[in-house]
Amino acid sequence: MTPREPGASPVASVEGRHAGGVIRFIDKTFVMAELEIRKLRHDASELVTRAVQPALWLLVFGQVFTKIRAIPTGPFRYIDFMTPGILAQSVLFVAIFYGISIIWERDLGIVHKFLASPTPRAALVSGKALSAGVRSLSQGVVIYLLAVLLGVNINWDPLALLGVVLVILFGASIFSTFSLIIACLVKTRERFMGIGQVLTMPLFFASNAIYPIDLMPGWLQAISRVNPLTYEVDALRALMLSGGTSAFGIGVDLLVLFLVTAALIWLASALYPRVAY
Amino acid sequence: MPFALETFSLTRRFGSLTAVDALSLSIESGETFGLLGPNGAGKTTTIKMLVTLLPPTGGGAVIAGCDLRRQPGDVRRAIGYVPQLLSADGTLTGRENLEIIGKLHDIPRCGLKARVDEALEFMGLADSAGKLVRDYSGGMIRRLEVAQSMLHRPQVLFLDEPTTGLDPVARRAVWELIRRLRRNYGTTILLTTHLMEEADRLCRRVAIMDRGRIAAIGKPAALKASLHKPGATLDDVFIRFTGGALDSGGNYRDTSRTRRVTSRLG
Numbered sequence: 195m196t197p198r199e200p201g202a203s204p205v206a207s208v209e210g211r212h213a214g215g216v217i218r219f220i221d222k223t224f225v226m227a228e229l230e231i232r233k234l235r236h237d238a239s240e241l242v243t244r245a246v247q248p249a250l251w252l253l254v255f256g257q258v259f260t261k262i263r264a265i266p267t268g269p270f271r272y273i274d275f276m277t278p279g280i281l282a283q284s285v286l287f288v289a290i291f292y293g294i295s296i297i298w299e300r301d302l303g304i305v306h307k308f309l310a311s312p313t314p315r316a317a318l319v320s321g322k323a324l325s326a327g328v329r330s331l332s333q334g335v336v337i338y339l340l341a342v343l344l345g346v347n348i349n350w351d352p353l354a355l356l357g358v359v360l361v362i363l364f365g366a367s368i369f370s371t372f373s374l375i376i377a378c379l380v381k382t383r384e385r386f387m388g389i390g391q392v393l394t395m396p397l398f399f400a401s402n403a404i405y406p407i408d409l410m411p412g413w414l415q416a417i418s419r420v421n422p423l424t425y426e427v428d429a430l431r432a433l434m435l436s437g438g439t440s441a442f443g444i445g446v447d448l449l450v451l452f453l454v455t456a457a458l459i460w461l462a463s464a465l466y467p468r469v470a471y
Numbered sequence: 472m473p474f475a476l477e478t479f480s481l482t483r484r485f486g487s488l489t490a491v492d493a494l495s496l497s498i499e500s501g502e503t504f505g506l507l508g509p510n511g512a513g514k515t516t517t518i519k520m521l522v523t524l525l526p527p528t529g530g531g532a533v534i535a536g537c538d539l540r541r542q543p544g545d546v547r548r549a550i551g552y553v554p555q556l557l558s559a560d561g562t563l564t565g566r567e568n569l570e571i572i573g574k575l576h577d578i579p580r581c582g583l584k585a586r587v588d589e590a591l592e593f594m595g596l597a598d599s600a601g602k603l604v605r606d607y608s609g610g611m612i613r614r615l616e617v618a619q620s621m622l623h624r625p626q627v628l629f630l631d632e633p634t635t636g637l638d639p640v641a642r643r644a645v646w647e648l649i650r651r652l653r654r655n656y657g658t659t660i661l662l663t664t665h666l667m668e669e670a671d672r673l674c675r676r677v678a679i680m681d682r683g684r685i686a687a688i689g690k691p692a693a694l695k696a697s698l699h700k701p702g703a704t705l706d707d708v709f710i711r712f713t714g715g716a717l718d719s720g721g722n723y724r725d726t727s728r729t730r731r732v733t734s735r736l737g
Contacts, residue, residue, distance in 0.1 A: 225574040232571075233562045236603065303556025307619070310522040310552040311575045312544055470524040 219320070222313045226321020230328055241329070245336040248284040252277065252340050255404075265405050270347075270435065277346050278430035278438075279403030281337045282423055285330040285365045286397060291390050292326045293373030296469060297383050306470045316463040319371060323459065326370030327363040334362050341434075349436040357433040357444070364451035365426040369397075371458040378465040403427050407441070425450045475500040475627050475659035476521070480530035483516050490516040492683035493530060498676075500626075503653055503660040505674035507667070509713055512680040514663040515555060518631050521661070522552040535626040548576075551620030551658075555631040559615050561605035565596055568604060569619060576623040590618040594648070610641025617648060621658070628652065630662040634669060642669075649673055667705035677705075679712045686712035 234241065252273070259265060260272040267275035299305045308318055341348055349355075373390065380386050400414055401423040407415055418424045429447035432440035440447060480493040491513040498504045506514045519525040521532060523543040532539040535549035559568050569587045578586060591597045594614040604612060613633060620628060633649070634642040646669065652658050664670055670677045671691045678688040687694055687708065694708045 222575065225571060228574075229560075229563070229571050232567050233560075236562055236564075301556070302560075303554035303558035304560060306519075306524055306554040306556065307552065307558040307572070308575065309524055310547060310550070311572065312547040312577060313575045467524070470519070 215314075219314055219317045222317035223321045223324055225313075226318060227324040227328055229321075230325030234329070234332075241332045244284070244288060244329075244333060247287065248280050248333065248337055249340055251280045251283070252337070252344060256280070256344070265409070267406065269437070273344055274346050274435055275406075275431070276404050277337065277341050277344075278434045279401075279427050281334060281362070281434070282365060282401075282427045282430055283398055283403055284333040284337065285362055285426070286369050286423060287394065288330050288333060289326045289366045289369035290373050290394050290397070291387075292322065292370035293375070293377030294383060294386055294390075296322070296374055296377045296466075297381065297386060300381075300469045309467055309470050315466055316459060319374065319459050319462045319466055320367070322374060323367035323371050323455070324363070327366040330362050330366040331359065334358065347436045349434060349438065354433045358430060360448070361426055361429045361433065361451065364448070364455055365423070367455045368422050368426075368451065368458060371455070371462050375458065375462050375465055378462065378469055381469070397421060397423055401427060402441075422451065422454045473500050474498060474533075475502070476532065476534050476661065478521070478530065478532040481517070481520060481527055481532055482529035483513075483520055483525065484528045489683050491520065491527075494683070494685065495530075496678060496685065496688065498627075498659060498661060500659055501653065501657045502676065503649065503662070503674050505670040505677040506661065506663045506680060507665070507670055507677055507709060508663075508680035508686075509665075511682075512713075513683040514680055515631055517680075518552075518629050518661070518663060522550055522629050523547055548623070549626050551623070551625035551628040553613075553616045553620045553628075553630045553633060555635065555663075557612060557616070559604045559607075559612050559619065562603065564601050564603055565591065565607070565611075565615050566600040568615060569622060572619045573622050578623055586622060590622055593651075594618045608641070609637055610644055613637060613641070613645055614648060617645075617652075621652065621656070624656065625658065627659045627661065630660065632663055632665070634664065634666065646673055667709055671705045679709060681713045 256273045256276050259276070263272070265272055265275075296305065299308075309315075338348070376389055376393075377386050380389060400417045401421050402418060403423065407418055407424070410418060425442065425447040428440050428442050429444055429451070432438045432444050432447075442450075474497045476496075476498040478494050478496055480495055481491060482489065482493050483491040494513075494517060506517065508514050516525065520527050521534060521539065523539065523546055527540070534546050537545035537549055539546055559565075560571075563571070566587060569590060570583060573583045573587060574580070588597075591600050594617065596611060596615060596618065599607065599611060604615065607615065617630075617633070630649070634645050637645065649660060649662070650673070653660060662673070674691065676688065676690050677694070679686045679694075687697075689697075691705055691708075695703045695705060698707055698711060700707065
């Protein structure tokens, strides 16, 4: 810090003003994600404990259901069919409780400091979404390792892998931003945890994650078709598996995921400042 | 002397409660101004409005030449803010806390490291820069937070109860820091406090708020003299203008928050 010359215009009020709105938005989103990565670097234990649940699903549930062939999954073994579903599930579980960090940061005053900085509100929200995406990607790595171990027929095409990364980031953004919106509305940890618990399982079961939609009764099919998780799983199934196909078309999946992400980030940016009231 | 901050009938209502009632005050450039008052007098609400966290219900303000309502983005660039709560991130190091906030404030990346180093030096935190903030003492956390709020060299700095929960030694260190900020950077400082001693030592002028209004405003010496009582302290002024304020101990949430801050500062 050097003393400011009297009468000199403050550097901060000029700095960055000329940067375009979109560039600023992207830049600040990455700063928020950097914050998260630095936290994870100091304490990565959460990533390990998070890996236990998908491992159980794949190793126990997956193995048993593959053996009894209870669920018709076309040309795929059941374990192949469910692996993309379990990836989507672990992304969901990471993201859906992410909003609690907002309540935590509100109680600490961190939110107040971010909101009083010139960072665009939408970038604060999308930065949180990207942070949840970073955590989810580490889950993706764990699930790929398990999948190799279980002999799942993985598609190693680089473009397909890139597609998987993109879908994971979308999935994490959707459910973490959804969670953030709930946190903005309920404002206390206790209420938030209750609602999070209530939402997770219905989102998971009313999707194509562990059984095909065709097997569901009509009303459940209707629900699963408006569930973003269904489109996430559909895209993952097409991209992750060698010879995998998408029921809706990958283009449709990505478009749905993008539109839902954008709508939720827009809504959350409007609600987020109220957290500091 | 130009004003660094002016408010015009600034008002905030929560339902039927008027937390800040038509507040008008002017703070000169380079002045350290103290906002005093019992819990619930509207001090924090006033600061939250001035740092753009809370939209006013009525009235307005001009801060560093920027209109609070029309140019909130410009106001945010011109101010620094240390919330009453502890706002440094305990899971990051001191240096990381500064780097992230610097990036959020658009400090050019090429000069960021030098500025962070300077700030750590200025605050006496250079030796602890690589330690996680959760291992800092309360006084160190407060100094780090002031460093964060000053990194982009704001014209106006808002400190909401900067010494609440600090022990007397750490409190004195923060006072010294505030004096040095004013001396070295000419920063205009608006702070809130319960401590009359703090206001008396640091502030050129103080305003005593009670139930959302200014009950008295002026230089500490002038306010004391106005009581026409030999040996009057600022405490006497406070009691005289807030009517003792025994009934206003703050609500449950305020109290639990203050205790939480205090216990974290340990």
